[in-house]
Amino acid sequence: MVVTLTTERIYEALEDVLDPEVPALSVVDLGIVRDVTLAGDTVRIDITPTYSGCPAMHVIETDIVSAVRRLGVDRVEVRTVFAPAWSTDWISASGRAKLKAYGIAPPDRHTDGPLVPLGPTIRRVACPFCGSSNTELRSEFGPTACKSLYACAGCQQPFEYFKSL
């Protein structure tokens, strides 16, 4: 059976390409796939990096090429585009739900606060385990570039918050 290759089918294939550092999310959920184009026998996919130094980007690129090749495409080009810069606002609604189910608090809508506030934590992050908003920022920087560390006073669990960017 010959299946016609469409951008929809390519997007479906990309739904299976997971972020190696947050395997709850696909690259489509993350919002880093910016464009998919079909030109003759070539598929071109534009992706944008989450953070400048994110080491997962190389793996993601290789995984995208393999996933699209499995559709029978020989020529796959992955291009990195920088503008507009990625924002966590591009994480899909289903991506947010998957993050929460995985135990990572999803990001708030991004707003630029004061440059150097040093005050009580303005951002109220709900605990992804018990839902309590009695939580405290422990460190703005976590085990990967995209996450902060929080602790919940409700259920005494530490948890990660996907930083709003």
Added chain:
Amino acid sequence: MSADPVLLFDYLLGLGDDRLVLGNRLSEWCAHGPILEEDIAVTNMALDLLGQASTLLNLAGQVEGKGRDADALAYLRDEIAFRNVRLVELPIGDFGFTIARQFLFDVYSFHLMDTLQACSHTGLAALAGKCVKEDRYHVRHSGEWVIRLGDGTEESHGRMQHAMDKLWPYVGELFQPDAADVAMTAAGISPELSTLRGQWQLVVQDVMGRATLMVPAVVTAPPPGIRRGSHTEHLGHMLAEMQIVARSHPGAKW
């Protein structure tokens, strides 16, 4: 007016090298941070800076057009060809010194990238749009530490003030335009460095005030003969360690 490619290359090297060298300095804290969270935070910032350096140096290589990429520029240039300011190459000192230096650089970088994201060079504007988001997190982190330590104990206050006093003679260089800066300002790429200095001073004075730290003096020009690309004795030692593997095993892949 489009920019002279040789001067644009120099300008991009300056941007890339500042972040490459500072990222390497910060990464020296890996497994040596004062607390676990800070170890992670400082090395996260190092990773951002190295990532920024990599994209900026790749762009520099494209502008140069001789086939050099970020790795070639980072690992195969000698000390004399590095265009970073001296501020970023100074040894890490104690944690207060690291944070003070980071804060002074972060405020500069944030305002610089904020302007560059709307500059006339679309490739650089795109990279700057990425950097400014990361820099915002860095300024907040280093700035909050300056306040905590400056307005902390007698010991932490003393160390923070000492660090600022030691660093101050190096900040003038950030705002001293060289030939590349002048050409990039004329081409609508770089902001006027005097404008940038004004923005920098506002934030630095506010935060140092809240930190009960004394701002040493007005920002003075660097000593005669010192410009971007002049180095202290510290850079060569850092590069020797950073470049040894790439130079001993040319073209190695792993």
